[in-house]
Amino acid sequence: MSKRKKLKMGAVLDGLGWNHMAWQHPEMPADASESIDFYVQQAQLTEAAKFDTLFLVDVSHVGPGNIPHYLSMFEGVSIMSALSMKTKNIGLSATIASSYGDPYSAARQILSLDKISKGRASLNAITSNPGGMVNFSRGHLGKEDQYPMNKEFMEILIGLWDTYEEYAFIRDKARGIYLDHRKMHTLNYRGEYFSVDGPLNLSRSVQGRPVLYTAGTSEKFIEHATSYTDGAFTHGETLEATVAVAGRIRKKLAEKGRKSEDFIIAISQNPIVGRTDKEALEKYMELLSLRPRNSLPTPLFFGSAKTVADQVQLWYESGAMDMFMIRQDHPHGQRDFMELVVPILQERGIFRTEYEADTLRGNLEIPKPAFRKVSAG
Numbered sequence: 001m002s003k004r005k006k007l008k009m010g011a012v013l014d015g016l017g018w019n020h021m022a023w024q025h026p027e028m029p030a031d032a033s034e035s036i037d038f039y040v041q042q043a044q045l046t047e048a049a050k051f052d053t054l055f056l057v058d059v060s061h062v063g064p065g066n067i068p069h070y071l072s073m074f075e076g077v078s079i080m081s082a083l084s085m086k087t088k089n090i091g092l093s094a095t096i097a098s099s100y101g102d103p104y105s106a107a108r109q110i111l112s113l114d115k116i117s118k119g120r121a122s123l124n125a126i127t128s129n130p131g132g133m134v135n136f137s138r139g140h141l142g143k144e145d146q147y148p149m150n151k152e153f154m155e156i157l158i159g160l161w162d163t164y165e166e167y168a169f170i171r172d173k174a175r176g177i178y179l180d181h182r183k184m185h186t187l188n189y190r191g192e193y194f195s196v197d198g199p200l201n202l203s204r205s206v207q208g209r210p211v212l213y214t215a216g217t218s219e220k221f222i223e224h225a226t227s228y229t230d231g232a233f234t235h236g237e238t239l240e241a242t243v244a245v246a247g248r249i250r251k252k253l254a255e256k257g258r259k260s261e262d263f264i265i266a267i268s269q270n271p272i273v274g275r276t277d278k279e280a281l282e283k284y285m286e287l288l289s290l291r292p293r294n295s296l297p298t299p300l301f302f303g304s305a306k307t308v309a310d311q312v313q314l315w316y317e318s319g320a321m322d323m324f325m326i327r328q329d330h331p332h333g334q335r336d337f338m339e340l341v342v343p344i345l346q347e348r349g350i351f352r353t354e355y356e357a358d359t360l361r362g363n364l365e366i367p368k369p370a371f372r373k374v375s376a377g
């Protein structure tokens with residue numbers, strides 16, 4: 001049996017969490033979703049804890065029932081670019097919906113982020129819900145279009161990221177040779193939804209290509225993830241349900257001849273941790289008291305640092321996840337996890353104490369993809 005990789009960890013930077021009340025907590029800046037100072041503080045805290053990646057989920061339109069802080073929030077690639085200059089090792093992941101975004105622009109933005117950060121970028125290319133299409137001149141499209149669009153989007157992204165082979169740019173001043181033209185390839189992609197000639201105007205990434213994820217739980221999502229991406233962001237209501245989703249993903253990877261250790265299955269949870277179980281319960285009650293008419297589900301990862309570390313270890317060893325991403329409902333949820341739980345996981349040898357590599361792929365222990373010629377160009 002191959003050696004089990006260490007647990008990977010990410011922090012989802014939607015500061016106020018997926019809840020209606022955290023913005024009212026006295027210790028939470030109510031404008032966190034549009035505060036650069038807040039993002040920088042969280043990013044640096046997360047990097048100090050040696051996490052693999054920062055991860056931004058996204059809601060790119062105002063819709064019914066939006067939680068308050070999603071009414072005014074930064075766009076993901078912009079904020080990740082800013083954070084790239086305030087961090088050194090940690091991965092930077094933005095989310096772009098293939099139903100809304102343009103694949104040429106997304107390929108260019110994320111590869112630029114990758115170069116700005118020297119090989120730390122990734123993209124979560126989700127379908128999202130069709131509600132936002134009206135903001136992107138796609139009001140005529142609906143749910144049934146989303147997966148076919150997602151497939152084309154992924155194929156174009158990967159194709160454009162393979163525009164230039166390695167060492168394509170010679171930039172020899174004396175001989176006046178800028179580019180080895182044989183190493184530049186045109187995509188010429190024709191789809192039902194997207195039509196892109198290429199080439200992309202950016203050279204190859206030091207990590208081969210930026211890391212690509214998608215998110216979901218359905219069979220179609222699994223089909224796309226296992227065909228195109230390096231990882232999947234998924235979800236289950238319980239440990240058993242999450243192990244089952246992860247099992248379906250790994251089975252499909254094997255059917256396609258891919259190794260599960262080269263693929264990252266990520267989940268996210270909002271742990272509430274205290275020095276004792278009682279302290280964790282107090283933090284949870286504090287949140288509930290803010291806005292009683294909006295309930296907050298009891299967190300699955302909940303209690304003293306040891307209790308939560310045991311839960312993380314159990315989920316990891318049960319195969320529910322390769323990467324554990326933490327969000328926060330409590331204003332100090334992520335800090336508490338990093339200060340109290342991470343040292344226990346490090347002591348148990350489950351999580352790293354130092355970054356192993358300079359690139360995101362290196363730290364995730366997934367291979368650097370070889371150049372693939374995808375066109376006749």
Ligand SMILES: Cc1cc2nc3c(=O)[nH]c(=O)nc-3n(C[C@H](O)[C@H](O)[C@H](O)COP(=O)(O)O)c2cc1C
Pocket residue numbers: 056057058059060095097126127128129215216217218219220221233234235
């Ligand atoms: C773990 C997870 C994370 C997601 N993150 C986002 C997100 O950040 N923004 C968004 O608009 N949709 C997000 N989605 C929704 C998906 O893009 C998709 O619309 C949904 O999963 C339905 O697809 P499925 O039934 O094929 O899984 C997420 C879904 C899951 C399961």
